[in-house]
Amino acid sequence: MAVTPANATTSRASRIEAALLALGIIVLVALPFFIYPIFVMKMMCFALFACAFNLLLGYTGLLSFGHAAFFGGAAYFTAHAVKEWGVGPEIGILIGVIGAAVLGVIIGFFAIRRQGIYFAMITLALSQMFFFFCVQADFTGGEDGIQGVPRGNFLGLLDLQDPHAMYYFVMANFLLGLFCVWRIVNSPFGMILRSIRENESRAISLGYSVQNYKLAAFVMSAALAGLAGAVKALVFQFATLTDVAWQMSGEVILMTLLGGIGTLVGPIFGAGFVVALQNMLATSAFPVTIATGLIFMICVLVFRRGVVGEIYAWLERRNTGNR
Amino acid sequence: MIFGIPIQAFAGQLLIGLINGSFYAVLSLGLAIIFGLLRVINFAHGAQYMLGAFIGYLMLAHFGITYWPALILAPLVVGLFSVVVERFALSRLYDVDPLYGLLFTFGLALVIEGVFRYYYGVSGNPYPVPTLLAGGTNLGFMFLPIYRGWVVVASLVVCLGTWLLLEKTQFGSYLRAATEDPKLVQAFGVNVPLMLTLTYGLGAGLAGFAGVLAAPVYQVSPLMGQNLIIVVFAVVVVGGMGSILGAIVTGYMLGLAEGMTKVFYPEASNIVIFVIMAIVLLLRPAGLFGRDA
Numbered sequence: 001m002a003v004t005p006a007n008a009t010t011s012r013a014s015r016i017e018a019a020l021l022a023l024g025i026i027v028l029v030a031l032p033f034f035i036y037p038i039f040v041m042k043m044m045c046f047a048l049f050a051c052a053f054n055l056l057l058g059y060t061g062l063l064s065f066g067h068a069a070f071f072g073g074a075a076y077f078t079a080h081a082v083k084e085w086g087v088g089p090e091i092g093i094l095i096g097v098i099g100a101a102v103l104g105v106i107i108g109f110f111a112i113r114r115q116g117i118y119f120a121m122i123t124l125a126l127s128q129m130f131f132f133f134c135v136q137a138d139f140t141g142g143e144d145g146i147q148g149v150p151r152g153n154f155l156g157l158l159d160l161q162d163p164h165a166m167y168y169f170v171m172a173n174f175l176l177g178l179f180c181v182w183r184i185v186n187s188p189f190g191m192i193l194r195s196i197r198e199n200e201s202r203a204i205s206l207g208y209s210v211q212n213y214k215l216a217a218f219v220m221s222a223a224l225a226g227l228a229g230a231v232k233a234l235v236f237q238f239a240t241l242t243d244v245a246w247q248m249s250g251e252v253i254l255m256t257l258l259g260g261i262g263t264l265v266g267p268i269f270g271a272g273f274v275v276a277l278q279n280m281l282a283t284s285a286f287p288v289t290i291a292t293g294l295i296f297m298i299c300v301l302v303f304r305r306g307v308v309g310e311i312y313a314w315l316e317r318r319n320t321g322n323r
Numbered sequence: 324m325i326f327g328i329p330i331q332a333f334a335g336q337l338l339i340g341l342i343n344g345s346f347y348a349v350l351s352l353g354l355a356i357i358f359g360l361l362r363v364i365n366f367a368h369g370a371q372y373m374l375g376a377f378i379g380y381l382m383l384a385h386f387g388i389t390y391w392p393a394l395i396l397a398p399l400v401v402g403l404f405s406v407v408v409e410r411f412a413l414s415r416l417y418d419v420d421p422l423y424g425l426l427f428t429f430g431l432a433l434v435i436e437g438v439f440r441y442y443y444g445v446s447g448n449p450y451p452v453p454t455l456l457a458g459g460t461n462l463g464f465m466f467l468p469i470y471r472g473w474v475v476v477a478s479l480v481v482c483l484g485t486w487l488l489l490e491k492t493q494f495g496s497y498l499r500a501a502t503e504d505p506k507l508v509q510a511f512g513v514n515v516p517l518m519l520t521l522t523y524g525l526g527a528g529l530a531g532f533a534g535v536l537a538a539p540v541y542q543v544s545p546l547m548g549q550n551l552i553i554v555v556f557a558v559v560v561v562g563g564m565g566s567i568l569g570a571i572v573t574g575y576m577l578g579l580a581e582g583m584t585k586v587f588y589p590e591a592s593n594i595v596i597f598v599i600m601a602i603v604l605l606l607r608p609a610g611l612f613g614r615d616a
Contacts, residue, residue, distance in 0.1 A: 063422050110601050113608040117364045117421050118560060122604065125557040128550075129597035136590060246553065250429060257426065289437035296430025300423050301412055 016315075017264055024268075028171055037167045038235065043275045044174040045232040050255040050267030051181045052224030057253075058262030059185055060217045061197030065120045065249050066107060066127030067225050072243030073130065074100040074226030075233035079146040080139050082234070089152045089160060093173070093230040100226020101219050103130065108218035112211055115200070124246060131244045145240030149233060166235065173231050177224050182264060184220060193217050225252075247289075254292060257299050260306030269308055333586055334465040340582015341575070342471055342540065345478035346372075346533050348574025350555045351562060352482055353529035355570040356489070358559075359502045360522045363413065363424035367405075369552030370432035371527045373545060375401050375534025377439060380450050380543040390453035394535050401531030402524040409523040414516065432549070439545035447542025474536055481532060482571045485525075489567055498522065557600045563613020573611060 031040050049071050056062050078096030081087050087095070107130075111122045134140045141147070151160035160166045184190050195203045196210055204210050233239045242248065255274050260266025274292075281288050303310050350368060357365045365371075378397040382388035388396065408431065416424050452470045459468040489495035501508040501515055509515040534548075541547055562573030577596050584595040591598070603611060 063425075110604050113604050114560070117425055120422065120425060121364065121556040121560055122600070124553055125560065125597050125600055128553045129594045132593040135593075250433070253426065253429075287437045287441045289433045290441065293430040293433030293435075293437060296433065297412070297427055300427040300430065301415060304419065304423060 020265055025175070032164055032167045037163045039275075039279065041167060041170045041235045042232070043272050044170055045228045045235065046252075046255065046275050047268040047271040048174050048177040048231075049225050049228035049252050050259070050271040051178060051264070052221050052228060053252045054256045054261065054263075054267045055181050055184060055224065056217055056221040057256060058267075059190060059197065060193045060214060062112075062214065062218070063117075063120045063253070064111070064123040064218070064221070065246070065253070066111075066123030066125075066130075067222070067252050068244050068246060068248035069107065069127035069130040070100040070103055070222040070225040071229035071232075071248060071252070072134070072239070072241075072245070073103050074229035075239035075243050076134065076140050076146065077226075078230035079149040079233045079239035082152060083146060083149050084139075087152075088156060089154055089169070089234055092152070092234070093227065096230030096233070097223050097226045100229065101223040103226075104219040104222025105215070108215045108222070112214045112218065124249065127244070127249060128246060131241070131246070134241060134244050140239075140241075143241065145238055146233075147238050149237040149239065151234050151237065160234070170231055170235060173227060177227050178264075178268075180220075180224060185264070189213075189216075251292070254296055254299075256306075257304075258295060258306055260309030260312070263306070263308045263312065266306050266308035270306065273307075328586055331465050336582045336586045337579065338465070338467070338471060338582070339585070340579045342474050342578070343581055344575040344578015345475050346537060346551070346574075347555055347558045347578050348482055348571045349478050349529055349533040349536075350551070351558045351570040351574045352485060352567065353526035353533075354555065354559055355562075355564045355567055356485070356529075357523055357526035358564050359567075360498060360505075361413070361417070361424070361519055362421045363416070363428065363523075364421070364556075365523075365526060366425055366428040366552065367432040367435065368428075368527075368530050368555065369548030369550075370435040371401050371405060371530035371548070372534040372537070372551065373439065373548035374404070374435060375531030376450070376538040376543045376547060377443075377534070377545070378531070379535040379538050380448055383450070390535075390539075394532070397535045398528040398531035401534075402528030405527030406520055406524040409520050413523065414519065417519075432552075436545050436549060443545055445544060445546055447544040447547075450538035450543050452539045470539055474540060477536055478533075481529070485529065486567055486571070554596055557596045561596075561600050561603045561610060563610020565610070566612040569610075569612025 028040075028044075031037075049067070053064065053067050056064055056067075074096035077099035078092040081095040082089065082092035107123060107126045110126060111119050114122060135142060139146075151166060153159050154165075154169055158165050158169070160169055192203065192208055192213055195206075195208070196213060200210060229243060232243070251274065255270035256267045257270070258273060259268065259270025274295075277291060278288055281291055299306070305313055350372060354365055354368055357363060357368075375397045378400050379390070379393040382393045382396065383390075413424065413427065416427060456470040456473050459466050461467075487495075489498060497508065497513050498518060501513065501518055505515050537547070558573055558577050559570065561577065562569045564570065577599065580599060581592055581595055585592040607613075
């Protein structure tokens with residue numbers, strides 16, 4: 001696998017990540033008092049989505065071009081459960097996550113039969129199939145989507161209609177998701193995933209049932225992407241076809257690529273940048289797709305390691321230079 | 324009547340299926356040629372198809388260049404544009420993972436489609452059927468618009484021509500050899516980088532040709548390529564990219580399968596190709612004509 005993730009396992013890089021994380025949490029707690037909370041909540045949803053996606057691309061070496069199915073699918077499941085069945089937000093999110101995981105099992109089961117670009121094409125095709133399903137199914141509301149989703153009371157106690165309560169609820173979910181990613185990556189299981197990324201045949205010859213590991217990683221990534229989508233549905237109080245369309249799959253790839261494939265912080269940075277950029281361009285005449293496409297091309301040609309990945313690489317070069 | 328369905332309706336859907344299949348065949352052929360030599364999945368293929376249709380449309384609207392010259396000129400323009408892209412950008416990505424080629428061409432597709440969307444909106448622009456092929460003929464069991472018949476014939480000729488080019492000419496034999504082992508072919512004194520460039524131009528030119536061919540059938544719109552390309556990806560997965568002939572045959576077959584589904588179970592016609600893809604992945608993961616495991 002020649003996808004070039006930065007070597008984030010060096011102690012220096014991990015120390016930087018820990019420091020950044022601590023700083024990030026402090027900033028996050030204070031942020032809603034300075035910036036429009038919905039905007040930050042949107043960033044957190046996409047950051048978690050990108051981290052979930054990166055779990056698959058960065059640590060297992062599988063490029064999924066169909067992650068919108070899990071993100072948008074969970075948004076539909078949660079929105080439907082909360083609005084039509086009247087369950088609380090915590091149960092609604094759980095339903096969304098489980099739904100995304102089930103979708104992950106189905107799509108993953110077919111996709112892991114091929115590797116590399118075939119894997120990308122298969123995930124793209126199957127998620128497009130799910131998109132057509134969402135266009136035609138009754139519960140999704142077709143072109144209108146599911147509107148007016150109530151946020152409800154968390155555990156029946158905390159009214160999430162309050163912007164600050166909702167903000168910290170989203171933040172808790174975001175940090176929980178990040179913790180899951182971090183825990184998976186830094187576990188024996190995560191090491192095996194990395195060995196598959198580096199050399200699949202050798203992992204097989206060492207006796208690992210690579211297909212099972214790939215499927216497990218795929219489902220975990222799908223479930224976490226589902227968590228992001230479920231929370232997003234509650235934040236914006238709607239679920240639409242936009243979230244299941246292939247453009248969304250492309251967007252999450254861009255976020256991860258721009259920030260740094262295979263780094264923990266990179267996708268968060270990439271998501272923040274892309275969301276901010278979209279926000280900025282929304283008010284200008286310049287089309288978002290052109291900007292997105294240009295960043296894609298520049299990224300691939302000039303800095304494949306992503307912004308954060310390049311910083312790590314630079315630190316490492318400086319380190320070895322000093323020695 | 325066939326299976327309780329009027330034969331006109333049956334034949335009509337079959338024809339639509341065959342026409343869709345013609346485009347699938349030409350497009351998956353282009354993808355297969357590019358992938359065979361460059362090891363790049365050309366995500367911009369749909370955008371290049373759209374570009375072909377749009378250039379044909381703009382030639383007619385602004386310069387009065389009619390269908391027949393456009394059928395040659397538009398693919399040439401698309402091919403030249405793609406040659407430039409290959410030379411200055413794509414060729415830098417041959418040494419890294421093929422996924423980066425996919426991502427680069429994905430970005431390229433977004434830019435091309437975004438530009439046309441910005442200037443021409445999302446609505447379709449009609450392109451007139453050339454007078455020579457206007458009207459239709461009654462075959463007894465169905466009414467055949469002549470242009471639609473021409474689409475099928477033209478795509479067959481192009482597919483056959485491309486196949487002959489690859490199988491029977493010196494360029495084709497070099498190209499097949501370079502697909503097997505580019506380093507060795509280079510050592511024999513063949514200019515492999517030039518071949519890569521020409522191959523990308525050829526594949527993109529095929530997409531551009533399909534675009535002009537499609538212009539009178541579908542409307543010319545900036546979004547005409549982007550949903551098609553995903554279906555063509557599924558076609559390519561079903562066929563396996565090992566064989567040129569396989570790509571062509573699979574294209575027509577899946578077009579027909581789609582047309583039949585429209586007759587018997589219209590709700591599933593959007594997804595039938597994806598379902599077939601899933602079944603093929605279960606039974607024969609390498610694809611129907613694929614060689615690699």
